[in-house]
Amino acid sequence: MRMYDLINKKKNKGELSKEEIEFIVEGFTKGDIPDYQMSAFLMAVCLNKLSHEETAYLTIAMANSGEQLDLSKIHGVKVDKHSTGGVGDKTSLILSPMVASLGIPVAKMSGRGLGHTGGTIDKLESIPSFSTELNSEQFVDNINRIKMAIVGQSANLAPADKKIYALRDVTATVDNMSLIASSIMSKKLASGADVIVLDVKTGSGAFMKKYEDSLALAKEMVQIGTLAGKPTYAIITDMNQPLGRAVGNALEVKEAIETLYGHGPEDLLEVSVILASYMLLGAGKVKSADEGRELLLETIKNKSALDKMAEFVRAQGGDSEFVYNPELLKLASIRYDVKSPFDGYVSEILTDEIGMASLVLGGGRATKDSKIDLSVGIIINKKLGDKVSKNETLATLYASDDEKRKEAKKRLINAYVISKDKPKRPPYIYSVVTKDGVKEI
Numbered sequence: 001m002r003m004y005d006l007i008n009k010k011k012n013k014g015e016l017s018k019e020e021i022e023f024i025v026e027g028f029t030k031g032d033i034p035d036y037q038m039s040a041f042l043m044a045v046c047l048n049k050l051s052h053e054e055t056a057y058l059t060i061a062m063a064n065s066g067e068q069l070d071l072s073k074i075h076g077v078k079v080d081k082h083s084t085g086g087v088g089d090k091t092s093l094i095l096s097p098m099v100a101s102l103g104i105p106v107a108k109m110s111g112r113g114l115g116h117t118g119g120t121i122d123k124l125e126s127i128p129s130f131s132t133e134l135n136s137e138q139f140v141d142n143i144n145r146i147k148m149a150i151v152g153q154s155a156n157l158a159p160a161d162k163k164i165y166a167l168r169d170v171t172a173t174v175d176n177m178s179l180i181a182s183s184i185m186s187k188k189l190a191s192g193a194d195v196i197v198l199d200v201k202t203g204s205g206a207f208m209k210k211y212e213d214s215l216a217l218a219k220e221m222v223q224i225g226t227l228a229g230k231p232t233y234a235i236i237t238d239m240n241q242p243l244g245r246a247v248g249n250a251l252e253v254k255e256a257i258e259t260l261y262g263h264g265p266e267d268l269l270e271v272s273v274i275l276a277s278y279m280l281l282g283a284g285k286v287k288s289a290d291e292g293r294e295l296l297l298e299t300i301k302n303k304s305a306l307d308k309m310a311e312f313v314r315a316q317g318g319d320s321e322f323v324y325n326p327e328l329l330k331l332a333s334i335r336y337d338v339k340s341p342f343d344g345y346v347s348e349i350l351t352d353e354i355g356m357a358s359l360v361l362g363g364g365r366a367t368k369d370s371k372i373d374l375s376v377g378i379i380i381n382k383k384l385g386d387k388v389s390k391n392e393t394l395a396t397l398y399a400s401d402d403e404k405r406k407e408a409k410k411r412l413i414n415a416y417v418i419s420k421d422k423p424k425r426p427p428y429i430y431s432v433v434t435k436d437g438v439k440e441i
């Protein structure tokens with residue numbers, strides 16, 4: 001087999017066999033297939049799509065490309081949650097301690113930023129000396145002891161995805177349903193959790209901008225999880241504006257902690273709670289998502305989720321003082337208010353542009369090897385449906401470099417559409433997809 005022929009086949013809308021997909025995944029993982037050929041193949045996939053069968057073969061080949069984690073030494077039903085990627089999406093930092101504080105083990109493998117979206121691992125690294133690299137013994141041990149660990153995808157876990165993910169990030173080949181589904185599900189299958197909860201984003205900041213596409217992605221992933229024998233739930237949530245108000249690594253950690261204190265934005269709390277409630281349901285802790293909701297809200301009121309977050313930070317080498325005192329987190333020194341050019345209502349937010357503004361400030365990667373500035377970002381002051389007067393602050397930029405600040409400002413102004421008529425605010429949550437069908441919320 002030759003990679004050239006397989007690229008050509010997909011370019012001409014051909015259907016690849018299981019063996020051909022395995023050849024690509026194995027060859028790329030070993031380094032026999034170079035980045036430039038893989039990039040051409042990924043672009044052909046974006047343009048001509050993969051069938052359900054091809055997507056399933058790709059998922060399994062990536063899951064089998066490295067070690068399969070054995071979590072059998074962890075007591076209880078292990079639950080994991082994964083997001084398709086959003087702007088300001090810091091729900092993992094909120095729901096993991098909530099669920100763990102209720103005694104359910106959270107075994108989380110998280111990613112770094114991808115395209116205009118942020119990643120949990122980058123965010124956590126804004127806590128000084130916090131380590132996202134635990135070996136599998138430490139991972140299992142921490143979960144048994146404190147019910148929670150969040151680590152980066154180890155080099156040995158679905159290494160094919162790790163390499164492909166980094167290449168997609170810089171070749172504009174992220175937003176394809178099959179590539180997203182196989183990337184997420186290969187990691188989930190290899191990482192050994194018993195229950196999988198997926199947060200499938202929809203809207204202007206999501207990779208899937210239309211609800212129907214997000215629904216198709218949710219169904220595809222639930223089907224893959226179910227075939228693999230794992231209870232899988234997908235919640236479709238809104239990404240027509242950043243989730244919460246903070247975008248950028250340290251700023252997002254700070255907002256997550258404020259949410260655990262009970263002072264967080266409502267949309268962020270609601271999305272975190274619904275995802276966590278399905279984690280509890282899947283783990284058999286509650287009989288309904290509504291029952292889960294009550295228990296979860298209590299973990300905020302009685303501060304057990306906040307204390308769990310502090311315990312988790314300590315267990316992974318960080319200083320829990322940053323949890324009890326999030327103002328200590330280092331934030332960039334240039335603060336700049338971006339003002340509204342008109343009177344009116346915020347009728348649309350081009351959320352991926354907000355993500356790009358944060359990336360331009362240095363909060364995300366422009367190339368595979370870029371280093372992230374964890375202290376930069378954006379605080380959103382005006383959200384969809386809000387009234388705004390001329391010269392009122394739309395958002396505040398946190399920058400370390402004035403040139404970057406200027407470019408981010410341009411992007412931010414372009415991201416806001418202000419109109420005369422008051423628009424409807426989008427819902428926070430649209431629907432829940434399970435193996436039994438779709439439930440509208």
Ligand code: URA
Pocket residue numbers: 083084085111114165179180181183184
């Ligand atoms: N998250 C992943 O892990 N992979 C994707 O492709 C998109 C979001």
